[in-house]
Amino acid sequence: IRTIGVLTSGGDCAGLNAVIRAVTYSAIQTYGWKVYGIMDGSMGLIQRPLQFRELTMGTFGGNYLREGGTFLGTTNKGDPFNFPMPDGTIKDRSEEFAEGCRMLGLDALVVIGGDGSMRILSRLCERAGIGMVGVPKTIDNDVHGTDYAVGFATSINVVTEALDRLQPTAASHHRVMILEVMGRDAGHIAINSGIAGGADVILVPEVPYSLDGVARKIRTVLAQGRSHALVVVAEGVKTESGEPFMISYSGGQQRYGGIGNYLTEKIAQMTGAETRVTILGHVQRGGIPSTRDRLLASAFGVKAVDLVAQKQFGTMVGWQGRSVVAVPLEKVCIGPRSLDPCGTMVGTARGLGIYVGEEIC
Ligand code: F6P
Numbered sequence: 001i002r003t004i005g006v007l008t009s010g011g012d013c014a015g016l017n018a019v020i021r022a023v024t025y026s027a028i029q030t031y032g033w034k035v036y037g038i039m040d041g042s043m044g045l046i047q048r049p050l051q052f053r054e055l056t057m058g059t060f061g062g063n064y065l066r067e068g069g070t071f072l073g074t075t076n077k078g079d080p081f082n083f084p085m086p087d088g089t090i091k092d093r094s095e096e097f098a099e100g101c102r103m104l105g106l107d108a109l110v111v112i113g114g115d116g117s118m119r120i121l122s123r124l125c126e127r128a129g130i131g132m133v134g135v136p137k138t139i140d141n142d143v144h145g146t147d148y149a150v151g152f153a154t155s156i157n158v159v160t161e162a163l164d165r166l167q168p169t170a171a172s173h174h175r176v177m178i179l180e181v182m183g184r185d186a187g188h189i190a191i192n193s194g195i196a197g198g199a200d201v202i203l204v205p206e207v208p209y210s211l212d213g214v215a216r217k218i219r220t221v222l223a224q225g226r227s228h229a230l231v232v233v234a235e236g237v238k239t240e241s242g243e244p245f246m247i248s249y250s251g252g253q254q255r256y257g258g259i260g261n262y263l264t265e266k267i268a269q270m271t272g273a274e275t276r277v278t279i280l281g282h283v284q285r286g287g288i289p290s291t292r293d294r295l296l297a298s299a300f301g302v303k304a305v306d307l308v309a310q311k312q313f314g315t316m317v318g319w320q321g322r323s324v325v326a327v328p329l330e331k332v333c334i335g336p337r338s339l340d341p342c343g344t345m346v347g348t349a350r351g352l353g354i355y356v357g358e359e360i361c
Contacts, residue, residue, distance in 0.1 A: 001031070004308060005045075005101070006055070006110040007038035008070040009117035013139045013151025013285050015293035017064035017071055019112050022301020023135075024055040031309055036104055040073040041117070042080050042124060045100030046093050052104065065294060068154075068286045070112075077251075079120050098128035106130050108308045110301075112150070114138040118316060119333040131313030134329065135300045139285055142186040142336040145327035146318030150300065153292035155182070155284045156193040162280055163197025163230060170228035173274065176218055176267055180260030180279040183234040185336035189284070191345045194232035195352065201229070202349055203263075205236040206341045207357035214263070215270035217355035222273065231267070233259055257281075299324045 006023045008016050020037060027033040037059075038044035039051035053059075064071060078084050080093040101109070108131040111121040118134040125132035136143040139155035159181050170177040179199075183189040187204020194202035200221050203209050214231070221229045235256040238244050245258030257279065264277040289297070296319060303317045303324040318327040339345065342361035349356045 001033060001107045001308060001311075003034040003036065003105050004108045004110060004305075005036045005038050005052070005104065005106045006072075007041055007044065007112065008072050008074045008137075009041035009111060009113035009121060010074065010076050011114075011138070011285060012069050012074055013137055014068040014154035014287055014289035015150040015297040016069065016074075016112055016137060017067050018289055018294045018297035019135050019137070019150060019301045020055070020070070020072060021060050021064050022298045023110050023305055024059065025057070026302045026305040027308075028057060031305065036106070037072045038109075041075040041113075042097055042121065043075050043077075044072075045104075046080060046096045048096075050100050050103060066288055068288060080124060081120070094124055094127045097124050101125075101128040101130050108132065108313065110135060110304050110308065112137050114140075114149075115143050115333050115336070118329060122314060122329050122333070125313075131308065131311060133304045133307045133313060134316035134332070135304050136316055136318065136332075139189060140183050140186055140336070141188040142183075142338070143316075143332060144334055144337045145316055145332045146320065148292075148296055148319050150293055150297050151285070152188065153296070154287055154290045155189055156196065157290050158284050158287055159189060159193035159232075159280065160196040162278065162283075163193065163199065163232070166278060167198065167228075167230060169276075170230060174227040176229045176231060176271070176273045176275045178231045178233065178260050178264045178267065178275060178277045180233050180235055180257070180277065182280070182284050184236050184256055185338070186236070187234045187339040188345075190232050190234040191339055191349060191356070194354065195345065195349055197230065197232070199230045199232040199354060201231040201355045203231075203233040203237045203259075203357060204339055204346075205234055205238075206339045207346065207360065209237075209240070209355075209357035211240050211266050211270060213355055213358065214267060218267060218271050218273060222271070229273070231263065233263055235259060
């Protein structure tokens with residue numbers, strides 16, 4: 001190994017820059033390799049001229065460890081094997097990617113991404129004949145093979161702080177405040193921050209709920225002498241009859257959003273309480289990476305470089321128990337990792353009397 005690339009792919013989150021820094025520091029200082037930062041995910045290797053910058057010890061200047069987002073840029077605009085072109089046609093751009101790798105003389109690529117990005121990038125790297133090691137990142141924390149993905153810790157801090165800020169308003173106005181949080185396929189953000197932020201109701205995609213159950217819990221809270229309540233709902237939760245709430249964005253992209261509005265209306269109707277909704281959105285992805293995310297990012301970056309040195313390709317670094325481990329990509333790229341509806345977090349919430357949907361265990 002003489003030259004490696006590093007890129008970020010998919011939605012941004014806090015801690016990406018800390019991973020890029022750890023990869024670069026370790027690759028240069030431990031192994032003496034050259035490191036190229038690829039701009040905008042795989043697009044940096046597909047576009048001509050190539051979009052990249054050499055990363056050196058001087059690149060980081062003390063700042064990036066502390067900054068959210070990714071200074072390399074990222075994209076989730078499409079799969080290069082089936083790439084949607086501006087004229088509406090679909091093109092296989094994998095050979096352009098492979099040629100880009102050859103032009104830079106890459107021996108391996110460290111991919112910081114979610115399971116979807118890792119699946120696509122591993123095929124692209126195979127096509128290019130270079131090795132790949134993945135680093136899991138997503139605020140949703142739904143990547144298999146790791147207890148934690150980079151970005152999750154910071155995002156649940158943001159959501160918990162949001163609840164800390166909503167509670168005084170709820171109490172002052174005697175309202176039920178509904179907070180819609182991210183988590184496209186999984187309820188990890190909702191359950192963790194809901195417990196930490198003192199929610200009375202937490203709805204997640206993995207556990208069926210009834211509006212009656214929600215209303216009953218709120219009526220109980222109010223009858224017990226508290227004049228307000230907090231409800232956390234993951235964006236991927238559907239209506240009681242199973243309809244998803246979607247928002248359409250430019251370029252035909254569709255994202256979850258709006259279940260909070262539905263609940264706000266229903267809770268008001270069913271309990272007579274005054275309700276308000278907050279949809280937290282991308283605020284959850286930004287911000288200064290927490291200590292935990294910086295530590296995870298640093299451990300992951302160093303381990304990823306060690307795996308490249310050992311030519312343990314087709315793997316992802318993961319945090320399991322107390323250690324960083326190598327996980328084969330076949331065990332990672334199997335779709336999103338759901339919240340266990342019968343696991344510790346749901347059990348803890350139920351033990352606290354929080355309504356988390358119907359009992360299914
Ligand atoms: O997967 C991370 C995530 O933040 C989801 O929670 C959310 O639904 C989605 O990305 C939003 O994506 P975009 O950045 O395209 O709006």
